[in-house]
Amino acid sequence: MKKPLFRRLSALVCSLLTLWTAVITADSDSLRAAVEAAANTSPAQLILRWELGDLFGTDMLTAVNVLALCQSPLLMQQRSTIVPLMAQLITQTPEDEDEPDAPSPPPSTPAVDIKSDDLAFADNGVPSQTVIPSNPKSYTVAGSAYIKNTSSRTLDAEELSGGSFSARLGTEGPQVLIVHSHATEAYTMPKGQEYDPSGTYRTRDTSCNMVRIGDEVAAVLSGYGISVLHDRTLHDAASYNDAYNSSLQSIKSYLEKYPTLTYVLDLHRDAIQDANGNQYKLITGEDPRVAQCCLVMGLGHDGWKDNLQLAVAVQQQLNALSPTLMRPIAARGYRYNQQMCSGSLLVEIGAAGNSLDEAIMGARYFAKGFAETILAVAAD
Known part of the structure; x- marks a missing residue:
């Protein structure tokens, strides 16, 4: 009896781990991104997100964001308005940001223009x-x-x-x-x-x-x-x-x-x-x-x-x-x-x-x- 029970518990743990991995890597678009997501997400974070109603992260809010919203009923009521704004910030690509200006070249001595308007140039009659x-x-x-x-x-x-x-x-x-x-x-x-x-x-x-x-x-x-x-x-x-x-x-x-x-x-x-x-x-x-x-x-x-x-x-x-x-x-x-x-x-x-x-x-x-x-x- 102990072996079947042990096998069932092992299967349950494996299933939970598989589900956990699927949840945290759902938004990953590469193997490397999936590995980083798995490494940076703990079971405690998943539990917190589940309690806050966002297990799969579909509204693009982190657990900290949701906790902050929960402190104000007014903000929580406007969650549907805040979510698109947060999603826009998160998905913004580096190309959308203003690129820093290229470093200016070292200053050089400006050329002096030769003026002639102060001279009359009257003809002196010499060939x-x-x-x-x-x-x-x-x-x-x-x-x-x-x-x-x-x-x-x-x-x-x-x-x-x-x-x-x-x-x-x-x-x-x-x-x-x-x-x-x-x-x-x-x-x-x-x-x-x-x-x-x-x-x-x-x-x-x-x-x-x-x-x-x-x-x-x-x-x-x-x-x-x-x-x-x-x-x-x-x-x-x-x-x-x-x-x-x-x-x-x-x-x-x-x-x-x-x-x-x-x-x-x-x-x-x-x-x-x-x-x-x-x-x-x-x-x-x-x-x-x-x-x-x-x-x-x-x-x-x-x-x-x-x-x-x-x-x-x-x-x-x-x-x-x-x-x-x-x-x-x-x-x-x-x-x-x-x-x-x-x-x-x-x-x-x-x-x-x-x-x-x-x-x-x-x-x-x-x-x-x-x-x-x-x-x-x-x-x-």
Whole structure:
């Protein structure tokens, strides 16, 4: 008698276990989900759900939900209204939820727009030219940069065209020094805007000479967050022939006082004339209101390659900005004080035949390309 009774009890237990398993896994759509449901549901929970009238969980309310409803007759009366809301929340898929915004990229320095509405662009009556290299055989071609090499140095175009250079912006203190070895160089002003000359196409009036051009370059660089020192000394006023020695002393003094300086820009203008001495203005093919510019690099010192690599990188950036803004780089066997640091450039902004407004526009565009070049490597 004991064996049949034992077998009946065993069969009853197995039946109850089977029923229990069927109940808790009824909503599972995979074997894994069924196993997890069985593991997370105890017989005590089933008993509680049975007592609350929801053994099979058809109304999508948990035992805790039902217990909470039972504490308020008003809520219990609205069970039929609450159930659909709970079901909607439970069955909501991740796609229904608002996805978090993708992380924003790190902030970058915004580009500075070159303005021209503050300039009049009155005609000064000087004929114009646009210098564009036509025969690559006459140049060393490093990427998009053309170099006219009149020095004794041999240039490696592939080495120069990589866009790398050694000078880097510091994070604190002054970063760029602007000087003018030939500060009194000036332009051809329209009628009614003439300056008081101190020589042929020269003036000590800093609102019209290279000091004004330096102010324009400094303003654009500052707009990019670059810290600039501007030496406004008229180094050629006392003696034109001693101008570079005078500016060299200023550069040494600034570098000693501000060791964070890594770039030195010596701003000049060129002079283009015919056999009769008639001046020509240099303008870009993109905009006749913008003067062409030229980088003049001194290769007569041991650190010439660092400076020339910087010049090529700046030239390539400016070629992308305005393809005819820059004339070919002039590489010469002098020093031009560029031995003082690896971030030295001599920049000629326009020519004597350009108007001041045209030169200002050329200076602004140069400063934009220069700033974006040195900031790009600083961010790497």
